[in-house]
Amino acid sequence: MPELPEVETTKNGLLPLIKNQTVTKAIRHRDNLRWEIPAHLRTTLANQTVIDINRRGKYLLIEFKVGTLIIHLGMSGSIKVVSSDELLLKHDHFELIFDNDKSMRLNDPRRFGAVLFSADGLHPLLDSLGVEPLEVLFDETxxxxxxxxxxxxxxxxxxxxxxxxxxxxxxxxxxxxxxxxxxxxxxxxxxxxxxxxxxxxxxxxxxxxxxxxxxxxxxxxxxxxxxxxxxxxxxxxxxxxxxxxxxxxxxxxxxxxxxxxxxxxxxxx
The missing domain is CATH 1.10.8.50 (Helicase, Ruva Protein; domain 3)
Structure with a gap:
């Protein structure tokens, strides 16, 4: 199961590839993973630019002016950035296509992952999370x-x-x-x-x-x-x-x- 280092690695890999890039299409290739992938992402994220990418616990947070795309890799998920004309792989369930002809794809064979959205950056799944282990609050006491x-x-x-x-x-x-x-x-x-x-x-x-x-x-x-x-x-x-x-x-x-x-x-x- 992807844990904090795997999500942080994914974040660090995505930053130089999709930050400041503009979405032309948001496509859900299946309707749901662990929960339903919001259908409104098709219109909500169209023509929106990635402002930043953060991580909270095991959640990847892709920031847009209109809100935050929240991605969890589940038990078996991974994200790749490829040419938008590259053939989809089995289990590529969600995709963002950018105006530079690149595509960010979430591949999740076991479908325990999640693609969610928050207009204000808040979400019940994030509210109860404890401290980050690599930050100051996680001290020796x-x-x-x-x-x-x-x-x-x-x-x-x-x-x-x-x-x-x-x-x-x-x-x-x-x-x-x-x-x-x-x-x-x-x-x-x-x-x-x-x-x-x-x-x-x-x-x-x-x-x-x-x-x-x-x-x-x-x-x-x-x-x-x-x-x-x-x-x-x-x-x-x-x-x-x-x-x-x-x-x-x-x-x-x-x-x-x-x-x-x-x-x-x-x-x-």
């Missing part, structure tokens, strides 16, 4: 203060988008491994010192993943079609049964909150 009396496991806690956005399954597993924390610990029982260390590692790992272009496991690719290279540096995620990179143990996989968790039972205590 933030997680510790928010975790007190929490009975949920620490992995679920740091993946809660109402607490902090964008720390998805891959990066939660990798961050907990790097600082040696058992993902099964109750969030409220982890010490302040360990939360300080975890905060540092979340920031570092997300920044490295962005620099590497994100992580490609199955469907994700960058705007230019290349994969995310952070896959090559994963320590535990997807490595069940393989040797731990720091000890003689083997990586285990358990299910937490209906998701696979990968960790080293020896290193993570």
């Amino acid at each position: 933030y997680l510790y203060v928010r975790s007190r009396k929490k009975q949920q496991n620490i992995k679920a806690f740091i993946m809660d988008s109402k607490v902090v956005v964008g720390v998805g399954n891959i990066y939660a597993c990798e961050s907990l491994f790097t600082c040696g924390i058992d993902p099964q610990h109750k969030a409220g029982g982890v010490s302040k010192k360990r939360y300080q260390l975890l905060t540092q590692h979340i920031k570092t790992i997300l920044a490295k993943a962005i620099k590497a272009g994100g992580t490609t496991l199955q469907d994700f690719s960058q705007v230019d079609g290349s994969p995310g290279y952070f896959t090559q540096t994963l320590n535990v995620y997807g490595r069940e049964g393989k040797l731990c990179p720091t000890c003689d143990g083997k990586i285990s996989r358990i299910i937490q909150n209906q998701r696979s968790t990968f960790y080293c039972p020896i290193c993570q205590t």
